Amino acid sequence: MARSKIALIGAGNIGGTLAHYAALKDLGEVVLFDIKAGVPEGKALDLAQVGPVDGFNGKVTGTTDYQDIAGADVVIVTAGVPRKPGMSRDDLVDTNLKVMRAVGDGIKTHAPDAFVICITNPLDVMVWALQKMSGLPTNKVCGMAGVLDSARFRTFLADEFGVSREDVSAFVLGGHGDTMVPLVRYSTVAGIPIPDLIKMGWTTQERIDALVERTRFGGGEIVKQLGTSAFYAPAASAIQMAEAYLKDEKRVLPCAAYLTGQYGVDNYYVGVPAVIGADGIERVVEVSFEKAEQDMFNHSVEAVKELTAAAIKIDPSLG
Ligand code: APR
DSSP: OOOEEEEEOOOSSSHHHHOOOOOTTTSSSSEEEETTTTOOOOHHHHTTHHHHHHHHOOOOEEESSSGGTTSSSSSOOOOOOOOOTTTOOGGGHHHHHHHHHHHHHHHHHTTTSSSEEEESHHHHHHHHHHHHHOOOOGGEEEEEEEHHHHHHHHHHHHHHHHHOOEEEEEEEEEETTTTTTEEEEEEEEEEEEEEEHHHHHHSSHHHHHHHHHHHTTTHHHHHHHHHSSSOOOHHHHHHHHHHHHHOOOOOHHHHEEEEESSSGGEEEEEEEEEEEEEEEEEOOOOOOHHHHHHHHHHHHHHHHHHHHHHHHHGGGGGG
């Protein structure tokens, strides 16, 4: 059977890391695309030479020609500019919207059957624009944010409790911005919800509140230190989603999915738990909220709607 084909649009920090993960996991043939000639070709050559050492045989190639993504099964988009210290994700909307136009055209022409995962920020608006610009079905276009935000929360919780990160599960919903909603009630250690762990004396409400806040600004904390966006964990998170699609795993993962009435939201992309399998986003899982959670979620959705309106102002054809 032919190998799957994974096209990575953007061969920067996240793109290169995605290629490395995809190759190591033997997910298929990898094509790195970028507008900066030399970068995708050079990174691809370097990565292909990891093959003999780490034992993978899938081809890794680099290109500046969209024709080379033809027939891709999965397309992961990181093209655009990342944040610099002091910037919010929303400051990128103008520049990255133009990039989504070019990427959308490329996907529409050369990889219309792909499952598309967008990572470019501001995520909820970029994935919304990319779906419109590519014209692909909404179940085949989604955004990566929730797996990353949950991974950040899980890391902080595991450190707090001194337990394995693998035994901590966490839900983070809403937009991928400072208004995101880490859902404490649905976050557990080996199935024990955090509110119970507070009662058991493992931690306090105040300490959990501080970790929720740290999660909300988890990306910014790294930008401040590094001078640019995080890339290892974002890449690992998107690869988990790609693998769920390619292997029809039916994983339940939080991701930016197109909502058609779920959670009372219509025609926007917002972070929610979803089942990812061979049909892409197969199902949105609707959990029930308590009043305070609903308020936080609504606040987050409002932020997504405001930014979407700003995007339509920049590019009225999206309206
Ligand atoms: N088509 C293809 N590639 C493009 C385009 C375009 N129109 N415009 C820019 N690029 C490329 C750049 O040449 C660069 O190689 O996108 C790449 C982005 O890489 P980095 O600057 O290293 O950014 P990265 O850290 O990978 O983040 C990419 O993901 O998390 C988000 O906020 C982040 O929006 C940013 C994106």
